[in-house]
Amino acid sequence: MKKIIELLKPFWRTLTVSLTLKMLGSMTDLFLPFLIAYMIDDVIPNTLIGNVWPIYEVGIYMLLIALAGWLMNVYANRTAERISAEAIRGLRHQVFEKIESLSSAQIDQFTRPSLISRMTTDTYNLYNSTGGVQRLGVRAPVLLIGGIFMSFLVDPVLTLVMIATLPFIGLVVYTISKKGIPLYKEIQTRVDRLVRTVREFITGARVIKALSMSEHEKARFDEDNKNAIKGELKAHITMATINPLMNTIVNLGLVLVLVFGAFRLNEGHVQKGDITAFVTYFTIILNAMMSITRVFVMLSRAQASGARIDEILNAPTDIKDGTLEIVKDTEKPHIAFDHVSFSYNKQKYNIEDISFEIYEGQTLGIIGSTGSGKTTLVNLLMRFYDTTEGQIRYYGTPIQDLKVKDLRSKIGLVLQQDLIFSESIYQNIQFNRNQIEKYDVEMATKIAQAEFIYEREDAYEAMMATRGMNLSGGQKQRILIARAIAGKPDILIPDDASSALDYQTDMKLRKKLNETMAHTTKIIIAQRISSLKEADLILVMDEGRIIAKGTHEELLKTSDTYQLLAKHQMGGATL
C-alpha cells in the first residue's frame, strides 16, 4: 500500500476529483434499489388504471441516476488508467536510471535476469494494482458501508442477520491475503531463475547444440519451468479458495436473510418491495466484499513487487562519484597503479599487489593466461569496481576523486563481447554521441581497418542484424574498434579485441594507431605477443599477479614464461 500511495501522491489533485466522482458514481448504485422498493410498494399499488405516468416518472428518475452514475464511473476509470500509466512510466524511468548507476558488483549481486523481470513484470504488477486500487479502492468500501446503511433504512433486524456473516468473510480475506504476499514474492524469484535459464539457452544456443548439451539444458529448463509453475499454482490455489468459500458463506447468509425476511413479511414489519431491495443490497454488499478481496490480492502482489523494486531504488551508491575535473599533467604518469589488490567476492584476491606506470602516448601491453586478471585491471580503471586495496591515479589524481563520467568518457574500451546494435553501421559507430561528425566516423573506419564497410551495398546505412549476426567475427571487431576510436579517447583499450583479426590486419591496425593516435595512451590486452611486442611496457600476468614486466626485449631476457610464449608463438627465428 505504501508503494501505491507513494506512486499516486504526485497526482493527488486529479485523483481527488476522480475519486470523488467515483464515490458519487458508486452512491448512485445505492439509490436504485431504494427506488425499486418505492416503485413496488408505493407507486404501483396507488397508480390508477389508465394513468401510469407516476410509474414513468420514477422510471425516468432511475434512468437519469443510472446514466449519471455510469458517466461518473467511466470518467473515474479512464482517469485511473491515465494516472497509473503516468505513475508507472515515472517509476520505470527511476528504476532504469538507478540500474544505470548500479556498480558492476551490485549488478552481479542482483543478477541480470532479476533486474529485467523487476523492470518489466514487477512494474507491470504495480501498474495493474495502482489502476485496480483506484477503480475498486473507493467503490468497494462505499458500496459496502453504503449498502449496510441503506439496508438499515429498509429493515434493521434483517441487516443485523446479514452483518453477522460479515466477520467470517473478513477473516477469510485477511488470512488468505496474509499468506499471499510471500507466495507472490516466491513466484518472482522462480520466474527470475526461469528467465536466466532461457536467456542462457538462447544466447548459447549454438554452443549448446555443438556440444550436444541440448538434453542437459532441456532438463534444466524443465526443472525451472516446473518450479515456476509450482509456485504459481500454489499462490493461485491459495487465492482461488477465497471465492468459493466466500460464496458459500454469503449464500448461507442470503438463505438466513430470506427466511427471516419471510417471517417479518408475514408479521407485517416489511413489505414485498423491501425484500426485493434488501436482496439487491445484499448482492451489492457481496460484490463489494469480493472487490475488497481483489483489492487485497492486488495489494499483496503490489507489496511483493514494490519491495523488489525498492531493493533496487534503495541500493546504496556503491561507486561514489568524485568531484574533481581531470587536469592534464603530462609530467605525471597518465595511469599509475599503486599496490592495487581487488577481490570480486571479498574472499580471495583476484588481482594482488599490482603496480605500474605509463605516460601519455605510451602503449601498455598486458599478456597472461586466461583468468589471470587482465580484464579486471581495466574494470578497476573504468571504476566498474573499486579497488579493495591500493590506489589508481590518473595524471596523479586518485581516480576516486574524479567525476566518474569524465573518467569513462576519456577511455575508449573495446570488449570482445561488446554489442552491435540492430541499427545501421553508421549509428553503431557514431553511437549517439552528438560531438562525433561524419568525418570522425570515416576517419575511425580507416584507422580500424574497417573499409569493408564500403564494399557493402548501402555502406554506412547497411543495417545490422541483432548482435551483428550478419558480420564475421573480425568485421564485428573492427566496427567495435572504430566505435571506440571515433570518440577520440585519451586512452584506447582493445581488450583482446584483435584476437578475431588475422595477423596482417592486426599489424596494419597497430601501425595506423601509432601513426594517427600518437598522443593516445594505449592498453593492449592480447594473447599474441605479436600484438604487443612494440609496447613501451608489457605486463606478464599469472593468477592475479604481475610475474614479469618490461619491454619485449627485456622480457625475452628476464622472463622464462615470456620467452616460452615467444618461442611457441613466433618461432626461434623472430626471437
Ligand SMILES: Nc1ncnc2c1ncn2[C@@H]1O[C@H](COP(=O)(O)OP(=O)(O)OP(=O)(O)O)[C@@H](O)[C@H]1O
Ligand atoms: N564479475 C565477476 N565476479 C566474480 N569473479 C570474477 C568476475 N569477473 C572475473 N572474475 C574472476 O576474476 C579472475 C580474473 O578474471 P579476468 O576476467 O580479469 O581474467 P582475464 O585475464 O581477463 O581472462 P581472459 O583472458 O579469459 O579474458 C578470474 O578468476 C575470474 O573468474
